[in-house]
Amino acid sequence: MKTWQMLKTHPELWERYFIREKVLTAIRRFFLDRKFHEVETPYLTGSLPPESYLDIFETTLLDRNRKSMRAYLPTSPEPFIKKLLVAGIGNCFAIPKSFRNTEDKSCTHNPEFTILEWYRVNADYSDIMADCEELVLFINAYLQRSQKPPSAVSLKPTELTYQGKRVDISTPWERLTVSEACMKYAKIDLGATLTRSSIAEIAKKKGYQVDENDSWEELFHLIFLNEVEPNLGRGKPTIIYDYPVQLAALARTKSGDPRFAERFEFYIEGLELGDAYSELTDAQEQLQRFREEEAERKRLGKTEHPVDMDFIDALKVGMPPAGGIAVGVDRLIMLFADTTDIADTLFFPMRDLFDA
Numbered sequence: 001m002k003t004w005q006m007l008k009t010h011p012e013l014w015e016r017y018f019i020r021e022k023v024l025t026a027i028r029r030f031f032l033d034r035k036f037h038e039v040e041t042p043y044l045t046g047s048l049p050p051e052s053y054l055d056i057f058e059t060t061l062l063d064r065n066r067k068s069m070r071a072y073l074p075t076s077p078e079p080f081i082k083k084l085l086v087a088g089i090g091n092c093f094a095i096p097k098s099f100r101n102t103e104d105k106s107c108t109h110n111p112e113f114t115i116l117e118w119y120r121v122n123a124d125y126s127d128i129m130a131d132c133e134e135l136v137l138f139i140n141a142y143l144q145r146s147q148k149p150p151s152a153v154s155l156k157p158t159e160l161t162y163q164g165k166r167v168d169i170s171t172p173w174e175r176l177t178v179s180e181a182c183m184k185y186a187k188i189d190l191g192a193t194l195t196r197s198s199i200a201e202i203a204k205k206k207g208y209q210v211d212e213n214d215s216w217e218e219l220f221h222l223i224f225l226n227e228v229e230p231n232l233g234r235g236k237p238t239i240i241y242d243y244p245v246q247l248a249a250l251a252r253t254k255s256g257d258p259r260f261a262e263r264f265e266f267y268i269e270g271l272e273l274g275d276a277y278s279e280l281t282d283a284q285e286q287l288q289r290f291r292e293e294e295a296e297r298k299r300l301g302k303t304e305h306p307v308d309m310d311f312i313d314a315l316k317v318g319m320p321p322a323g324g325i326a327v328g329v330d331r332l333i334m335l336f337a338d339t340t341d342i343a344d345t346l347f348f349p350m351r352d353l354f355d356a
Contacts, residue, residue, distance in 0.1 A: 002352045003343075019143070019337045020345060023329070026142040027095065027116060030135055036118060037092040039084060041077035047306040048072050049079055049250070052296035053217070055101035056303055057111075072305055073099035076326055077117055078250065079311040082279070085119060085322055086314040093118035095329065107341045108271070108331060110350050116332075119324040124278040125251075125262045128323040129239055132266050132274060133171045136237070140169060143336055162269045162338055165235065173237040173266070181240050186227040194244060194259060199223075215296065216246050233267030240265055250286070251277035268335055276325035283315035 007013055028038065046069070048056065054075050061071040074080075077094045084092065095116050103109035120127050141157045155161065158170035179190040193199040196216040203210050203219050206227075210219065232238040241264035245253055248261035262278035280286050290307055298304065333345040343349035 003347055003349065004352075016337050016339070016344065017347060020333050022143055022146055023139055023333050023336060024095065026139040027093075027135070027329075029142070030138045031093045031118060035091065037089055039077075039081060039089070039092050039094050041074070041080040041094050041096050043073060043097065044071050045074055045308075046071060047308040047310070048075065049308050049311060050290050050293035050297055050305070051075060051249075052293045052300060052302070054302075055103075056305060057099045057101050058303055058305070070305070075100050076115055078324070078326065079308050081117060081119060081324075082319060082322075083311065083314045085121065086317050086319045091118075091120050104350050107343075108334075110330060110342050110346060112350065113342075114329040116327040116329050117324060119279070119322050121320045121322050123323040124321070125241065125264055125276050125323050128276045128325045129173075129175075129241075129264060129266075132239070132276075132325070132327075133169075133173055133237075136169055136268070137171070139332070139336065160336065162335055163340065165269065167269060168236050169268070173239050174233075175239045175241065177242045178240055178244065178260075179242070181228050181232070182224070185231045186223050188223065190244065191259070193220075194246075213299075220244070220247070229267070229272065230270050233269050233271065237266060237268045240267070248280070248289070249275075249277065250280050250289075252280045252282075271331050271335055272328075273331050273335070274325050274327040276323065279319070279322045279324050281315060281319040281321065283312050286315055287312050 001009075007017070031038070044059075044061065056075060057073040059071050059073065060068050062068055076098050077096050081092060081094055093116065095114060097112055098115045099112055100109075101111060103111050118131070120131070137158065140160050144155065144157060155166075158168065160167050160169060176184070182188050182190045188202055193202055196219070199216055199219045200210050200214070203222055206223065208222050232240060241262075242254065242260045243251070243263040245259055245261050248263060251261040251263040254260045254262055264276050265272055266274050280289075290312070294307065330342050330345050334340070334342055337345055339345065343351060
């Protein structure tokens with residue numbers, strides 16, 4: 001049964017789906033009250049930052065004379081917002097749709113999804129950690145105030161329930177480095193596994209199937225996603241930070257230890273909700289990372305696309321120091337709607353739009 005049919009038959013379900021509009025309202029109030037600018041970013045672009053782990057959507061754009069050119073749906077608003085940071089916009093946020101291919105048939109993914117990104121200038125990832133704590137508390141309090149009828153479960157403004165479990169979201173949240181989490185839950189010394197051969201040997205000993213073409217990143221995620229991630233954020237949100245530099249993406253490296261990058265993710269009850277950086281502002285280093293990501297995309301057989309060199313040009317002009325984050329809004333709504341399936345938060349999930 002499709003969602004609209006289900007809502008027609010079971011009108012009591014409307015309240016669950018209306019949590020989306022309440023969460024979006026709370027997000028906007030939180031940032032606008034703090035004098036952030038809301039920006040709109042495009043849904044069609046001629047180039048993208050290369051990201052080896054993502055599959056993209058490609059389409060064809062026609063001009064008035066029907067001359068065709070390749071176009072792409074953005075995987076995030078990040079490069080567009082950073083160009084505005086270079087231009088001098090200051091603190092800002094966006095809540096657009098983003099698009100990632102092959103992310104269907106999953107309870108936590110939809111190929112078209114809503115993403116929240118915000119950036120603070122003259123800040124780093126520690127400032128964004130504080131923002132995350134405050135934002136989740138703000139949304140929770142807003143939802144509790146707007147709940148009609150009141151919940152039968154008596155909750156503090158610093159508590160929520162998810163799948164029958166009471167979660168304490170009061171500050172400070174649990175903080176673990178990636179190295180600490182890997183030792184605690186997977187019993188591996190990450191400092192000794194920063195080479196491909198060493199992590200491959202550990203994966204084999206743990207019983208994972210290891211192919212000679214598997215990259216360090218693929219092998220790390222094999223262990224991390226199975227042994228570490230399911231334990232994060234249980235009963236209390238967890239911020240996991242300082243990722244190996246191989247996973248730096250668009251984050252700057254730690255000044256005191258270049259083996260790691262100033263990147264964090266946060267989890268609540270096993271749900272990965274956000275990915276944040278102290279933003280890399282060095283144009284040459286970013287270009288080198290782009291080249292490495294391009295090579296990896298080619299190795300993996302992913303769709304080739306033009307690299308967003310305008311973003312590199314913007315970094316050359318000079319981007320202010322900044323901290324930023326991408327948060328999966330649909331997953332955040334999953335949390336507050338107390339559901340384990342992202343489709344339960346969407347009026348038109350992908351599975352409703354295409355015949356099987």
